[in-house]
Amino acid sequence: MPLSRNLALFDTTYPTFITLQHPASQTAALACLTSGHTFVGSYYKSQNIPETEYSCPCGVDVQDIPHVFLDCPITAPFKLLLLDDNGDLDTSILFTDKLDSLLEWLKAANTFTKRFGLVTIGTPPPQGSGSLPSPPSPPVLSVVD
Numbered sequence: 647m648p649l650s651r652n653l654a655l656f657d658t659t660y661p662t663f664i665t666l667q668h669p670a671s672q673t674a675a676l677a678c679l680t681s682g683h684t685f686v687g688s689y690y691k692s693q694n695i696p697e698t699e700y701s702c703p704c705g706v707d708v709q710d711i712p713h714v715f716l717d718c719p720i721t722a723p724f725k726l727l728l729l730d731d732n733g734d735l736d737t738s739i740l741f742t743d744k745l746d747s748l749l750e751w752l753k754a755a756n757t758f759t760k761r762f763g764l765v766t767i768g769t770p771p772p773q774g775s776g777s778l779p780s781p782p783s784p785p786v787l788s789v790v791d
């Protein structure tokens with residue numbers, strides 16, 4: 647599937663939705679994501695980048711951006727961050743109304759980085775919103791083949 651078609655699901659208008667009030671690393675990550683020039687198998691494949699893995703660590707043959715957002719079991723524990731009040735993932739507002747949540751999701755799951763799916767160290771996935779604060783937990787370490 648061509649990369650431009652993959653991104654058709656998302657409103658990736660740039661730069662109107664990204665204020666430059668975010669740290670440069672976040673702005674850069676968003677620019678890479680919206681342009682499709684990011685750490686994702688479909689990009690590697692479209693560019694014929696040698697010695698890169700096109701598949702997703704979860705086993706999908708060609709990892710693309712919609713898969714990572716919508717279907718990947720690796721990001722599933724973090725999906726709550728992206729859901730709206732109705733429990734739906736509205737991709738049309740990820741880069742606007744849900745931008746802070748998107749940034750948190752990108753960081754929490756190492757999404758669209760070289761570390762994606764390899765090792766996740768840090769806080770456990772978020773629980774439902776509105777819940778009482780939970781006591782501190784030991785760091786979570788998970789390894790995905």
Ligand SMILES: [Zn+2]
Pocket residue numbers: 702703704705706709713714717718719720
């Ligand atoms: Zn996957």
